[in-house]
Structure formats: structure tokens, C-alpha cells
Amino acid sequence: MQISLDISKTLRSGELEFQLDARFASAAQRVVVYGPSGAGKSQMMKALAGLMTPDRGRIELTGRCLFDAATGVNVPARERNVAYLFQDYALFPHLNVRQNIGFGLQRGWRNPRAGVDGQSLNYWLHAFELEHVAHQFPHQLSGGQRQRVALARALAPQPSALLLDEPFAALDPGLRERMRVELDALQRRLEIPMLVITHDPEDVRVFGEHALYMEQGRIVEEKQT
Amino acid sequence: MESFEPAWVALRLSLKVACWATLIALIFGAAFGYLLARKRFIGRELLDALLTLPMVMPPTVLGYYLLVIIGRNGIVGAWLQQHFGINLIFTWQAAVIAAAVVAFPLVLKGARAAFESIDMQLEQAARVLGLSAMAVFLRVTLPLAWRGVLGGALLAFARSMGEFGATLMVAGSIPGKTQTLSIAVYEAVQAGQDDHANLLVIITSLVCIAVLVAANKLTPNRNPLV
Numbered sequence: 463m464q465i466s467l468d469i470s471k472t473l474r475s476g477e478l479e480f481q482l483d484a485r486f487a488s489a490a491q492r493v494v495v496y497g498p499s500g501a502g503k504s505q506m507m508k509a510l511a512g513l514m515t516p517d518r519g520r521i522e523l524t525g526r527c528l529f530d531a532a533t534g535v536n537v538p539a540r541e542r543n544v545a546y547l548f549q550d551y552a553l554f555p556h557l558n559v560r561q562n563i564g565f566g567l568q569r570g571w572r573n574p575r576a577g578v579d580g581q582s583l584n585y586w587l588h589a590f591e592l593e594h595v596a597h598q599f600p601h602q603l604s605g606g607q608r609q610r611v612a613l614a615r616a617l618a619p620q621p622s623a624l625l626l627d628e629p630f631a632a633l634d635p636g637l638r639e640r641m642r643v644e645l646d647a648l649q650r651r652l653e654i655p656m657l658v659i660t661h662d663p664e665d666v667r668v669f670g671e672h673a674l675y676m677e678q679g680r681i682v683e684e685k686q687t
Numbered sequence: 688m689e690s691f692e693p694a695w696v697a698l699r700l701s702l703k704v705a706c707w708a709t710l711i712a713l714i715f716g717a718a719f720g721y722l723l724a725r726k727r728f729i730g731r732e733l734l735d736a737l738l739t740l741p742m743v744m745p746p747t748v749l750g751y752y753l754l755v756i757i758g759r760n761g762i763v764g765a766w767l768q769q770h771f772g773i774n775l776i777f778t779w780q781a782a783v784i785a786a787a788v789v790a791f792p793l794v795l796k797g798a799r800a801a802f803e804s805i806d807m808q809l810e811q812a813a814r815v816l817g818l819s820a821m822a823v824f825l826r827v828t829l830p831l832a833w834r835g836v837l838g839g840a841l842l843a844f845a846r847s848m849g850e851f852g853a854t855l856m857v858a859g860s861i862p863g864k865t866q867t868l869s870i871a872v873y874e875a876v877q878a879g880q881d882d883h884a885n886l887l888v889i890i891t892s893l894v895c896i897a898v899l900v901a902a903n904k905l906t907p908n909r910n911p912l913v
Contacts, residue, residue, distance in 0.1 A: 513811045539814040546815040552808040556830045566816030571825045619817060 464489055465623075465657070469509055469519035469529075482506065482516075482679040490672035490686065492649065495659045497676035503659040504549075506676070507627055510657070511546045512539030524622050524655065545616030545654075549628040551608050553600035559611050560596045563587065566619040586614040605633050609641055617652070624649070624656045630665065642668055694886050696863050697871040698894075704779060704854075704867055705847035708786035709794075712843045715787075716794025717836050723795075724802035735799070742792035746852025753785055753857045775857075782858035782865050786850040790843035797839020801832040834905050841902035845895050 466487040473480040482502045495503050508514035510521060512528065515536060521529040523544070528537045553562050557573060564574040564583045576597070587593050590610040595603060603611065609629070616624065629645065630638040646668055649656050658669050666673050675683035723735050741749055757764040757775045767773040775781045805828060813823045851869045858865040860874060868891050875884035 508811075511811075511815050513814065539811075540817045540819060542815070543817075544815065546812065548808050548812060550808075552806065552812040554809060554812075554827060565813070565826075566818075569817070569822075571822050573826045573830070615816070 464522075464524050464655070465493065465510075466520075466522045467506070467510065469506070469516035469521060471505065471509065471514065471516045473505065480679060484509075484676070484679065484681055486674050486681045486684065488672045488674075491653070491655050492669045492671040493655075493657045494666050494670040494673045495657065495676050495681075496663070496666050496670070496673055497659075497661065499661055501676045502679040503676055504627055507546075507625055507657070507659055511544055511625060512537060512542045513546075526622075543619075543622050545619075545621035545624045547609075547612055547616055547624070547626040547629055550632050551600075551612035553608060553611055553615070555600055558597050558599050559592055559603070560587070562600070562611055563592075563614045563618055565615055582618055586618050590614050606637050606641055609633065610644075613645075613648070617654075621654070624654050626656065626658045628660055628662075629658060630662065631660075645669075691886070693862065693871070694868075694883070694890060697866055697868045697887065698890055700779065700863070700866065701848055701868040701891075702894075704782045704786055704850075705844050707783040708790055708847040708850075709840055709844040711783070711787040712791040712794045712847075713836070713840045716791050716839065716843070717798045720795050720798025720836070720839075721802050724799045735795075738795055739792045741788050746789065746850070746854075747856065749788060750785065750853035750856025753781075753788065753853060757781065757784065757857065777857075777859045777861065777865060779858065779865050782850075782854045782867060785853040785857050786847035789850050789853055790846040793843040793846055794836070794839040797842065798832070798836045801835025801839075802828070804835070805831045838902050838905040841898055841905065845898040845902070848891065848894055848898070 468485040469482070471482040473482065480502065482505050484502065484506045495506070497503055505514055509516050509529070510523065516529065516531065518531040519529070520527070520531070523542075526537075527535055528542055529535060554565065557565065558576055560578050560583065561574045561576060563586050564578045564580065567580065567582060568574045568578070587596055590613065592607065592610055592614065595607055600608060600611070609632075626645075630641055633641060642664070649669075656669070658665055660666065670685070671687055673685045673687075674681045719738060723731060754776070755761050757767075759765065759768060759774065759776060764775060767775065775784070809827050809831070810823050813827045814820075818826065849869055850867070851873070854865075854867060855870055860866045860870045862871075866874065868887055872884055872887045872891065875881075875887060
């Protein structure tokens with residue numbers, strides 16, 4: 463995905479201190495960062511999306527410099543043009559499926575109307591087979607539908623990269639298998655560069671064109687296939 | 688109907704004072720509630736305690752503080768007198784200030800809890816989807832928090848309606864000018880006008896019940912999203 467990242471950040475939470483020193487570069491379309499929870503994977507992903515500002519370092523994604531502490535470059539999250547799939551999807555609970563998917567397509571200070579329409583919106587509703595739940599709210603959806611809505615919402619604004627934080631952790635095993643196959647096919651079809659962070663070895667097997675192992679804030683091992 | 692007239696005047700004044708006080712409490716309460724819920728800074732809990740103080744302090748103590756601040760020789764009062772010729776003491780505006788100070792913590796508590804209950808990932812998701820900070824606030828934060836904030840504002844309104852001690856100290860009890868319902872009740876009882884007192888008490892109770900029922904309806908998280 464043409465990514466190069468070299469960042470440091472000291473995170474403090476009360477007495478605890480965590481040192482993130484992540485560095486890697488990859489040209490693969492599918493990169494997986496694998497490691498135990500608490501290894502700093504999510505923080506690294508947040509830095510990529512612009513949701514966390516590193517103390518120092520540089521981030522480059524698909525040929526664009528997003529962050530460079532040395533020259534003071536720090537592209538705000540809203541201009542990074544990446545899709546971010548949160549672990550528990552972070553669907554907007556006050557908006558229905560249509561409004562959630564259309565959220566990033568509408569600028570300004572107002573949310574899309576409940577019956578919001580549009581070519582792109584309908585395309586994603588159709589692609590993820592969500593037409594029949596288009597007017598339902600997130601809490602009325604099944605786990606798999608929630609993930610599809612979150613993916614559709616993230617992909618609708620045509621991002622240049624897809625960042626997935628533990629995409630299948632919230633699903634039960636059978637569904638996890640199915641959604642993994644779905645995402646695999648989707649990525650191949652869209653040819654969108656993808657970075658997955660996970661603690662599940664199965665994700666590494668399926669998506670790990672370039673697999674990195676992270677531990678205690680550092681990338682300690684990598685493997686390319 | 689003649690005997691209704693003074694009660695009607697007091698009720699209107701009470702409503703006017705409570706509306707203004709609630710508006711002021713709402714603006715400051717929501718702003719500080721957001722600050723306390725979202726920003727990490729030294730002395731955050733101390734600030735929360737200081738801002739909550741008006742809720743637990745005796746209203747007479749508050750009234751005294753207010754006199755020290757907005758009284759003729761008060762810090763702000765003297766300045767207003769000197770530069771604008773404004774005197775707040777014994778005006779309905781002073782009653783508004785007293786009620787706003789007493790009611791403010793109720794909005795603050797409601798707003799802080801409401802903003803804290805919002806999953807920050809939702810705001811982060813909105814930012815990644817391309818929204819400006821203002822748009823995130825208006826499209827995600829506010830729609831998810833407004834019930835809690837408004838619930839606090841309604842309690843503040845009810846509290847403003849019932850404000851007595853601090854109001855009496857800074858605004859006095861001038862019929863038709865600063866004599867609110869709660870003060871009118873006191874005066875009526877003092878003067879032995881039991882019929883008048885009964886009427887005022889019933890009116891006050893009805894207004895407070897109506898406000899509390901409305902506030903309960905808005906209490907979040909019972910059935911938050913449907």
C-alpha cells in the first residue's frame with residue numbers, strides 16, 4: 463500500500479507509561495499488523511488516521527506525507543481520506559443505516575435526512591445487501607449487518623486506503639469466518655490498499671501479504687509472502 | 688377574579704426570572720459540562736467541586752457572596768455603577784442572577800454526564816469521515832447529548848422557580864417588581880393572608896410538577912434511541 467511509518471509516542475495513563483516506537487514500510491496491498499492486545503497496534507492505527515499525534519516521526523501513505531514532526535506537517539484526520547473501521551464499528555446510534563452510510567458523503571453542519579438518497583449510497587446499500595434494513599437503526603441490526611454498514615460507511619467517500627482495527631473480534635466464530643471471506647473478496651474487487659490490525663492468526667493467514675508482528679510498542683518481526 | 692391579580696403578577700415574574708436564569712445556566716452549564724467531560728487539565732475535579740458549590744451552600748451564604756460581588760460597593764457592582772450607571776440590587780435582573788447561580792450546577796451535572804456518556808469513538812469516526820470539529824459537535828455530540836443537557840435545564844428551571852433565600856437578599860421583595868411566587872408565599876403567610884398563600888402554593892406546586900414530569904421524560908438512557 464506504499465506506506466512508510468516511523469513514529470514515537472509516550473502514552474501516560476496515571477502511573478502507567480507506554481512507549482510506542484513503531485517503524486515499518488511496505489509496498490504490499492494487504493498489510494497485517496499482528497500482536498497481543500496492549501501491544502500498541504490501535505494507537506499506531508490512530509496515528510495513521512490522524513486521531514493521535516505522535517511525539518516525533520513521519521507517516522507517509524500512498525505517496526502522500528500525512529505527518530512529519532520535523533517539518534511540522536500534520537494533515538488533520540478529516541483530510542487524510544482514509545477509511546477506518548473501528549473494532550466495535552462506532553455506528554452512529556441516532557442515525558439509521560441510510561444516514562450512517564451517507565454520513566461522509568454529506569458535508570456541512572447537518573446530518574443526512576432519514577430518507578437520504580443518492581447513487582453512491584444506493585450502490586453501497588446494494589453491494590452489502592442492506593436495502594431491506596436501510597431504515598433500521600444500528601441497535602436493531604445483527605453483528606454481520608453492523609459490520610457491513612460500518613464498511614459501507616467507511617468506503618462510500620472513496621478513501622485511498624482501508625484501515626481495519628480487529629475487524630472480526632466482535633463477531634461469533636461462524637460469522638467471523640463468513641465476514642472474513644466477504645472482506646477478502648471485497649478488497650480484491652476494489653483493489654484498495656488495506657491495513658489490518660489483529661490478534662487472530664487466521665487474519666494473518668488470509669490477509670497477511672505482508673505481516674508484521676508487534677510487541678510492547680515495537681514491530682519486532684516481519685514476513686512477506 | 689380580583690384576588691387572582693397579585694398571584695398572576697407573581698407567577699409571571701417568577702416565570703420571567705426562571706426563563707432568563709435557565710437560559711444563562713444552560714449556556715454556562717453546557718459549556719463547562721463539555722469542558723469537564725472532555726478536557727484533561729490540572730484542577731479539573733476541583734473546578735467541578737467549586738462550580739457545584741451553589742447547589743449545596745445555604746442560599747443566604749450565596750446571597751451574601753452575590754452582594755459582595757454585585758452590590759453597590761461590590762467588585763463588579765461598583766464598576767457597573769461607575770461606568771454604566773447600572774445598579775443591580777433590588778431589580779428583577781438581580782433575581783435572575785441569584786436564580787442562575789443556584790440553578791447552574793444542575794445543568795452542569797446533567798451536561799457533564801451526558802457528554803461523558805458519549806463514546807468518543809463516534810466523534811473520531813465522524814472526523815475520519817471528513818467532518819470539521821464544528822460539524823462533529825453539531826451532527827454527533829449534540830444529538831447524543833441534548834436529552835441529558837435539556838433534562839438538567841428543566842431541573843434548573845424548577846430550581847429557579849423555587850429560589851428564595853439568595854433572591855430575597857439581592858432582589859428584595861418588591862411587589863410586581865421583584866416579588867416572585869416563592870417570596871410572595873412567605874409575605875402572604877407573614878401577613879396572615881392564608882387564602883392568598885393557599886392559591887400561591889397551589890400554583891407553585893403545579894408548575895413544579897409539570898416541569899419535573901417533563902424532565903423525567905427527557906432523562907436519557909431509559910429508551911435512548913427509539
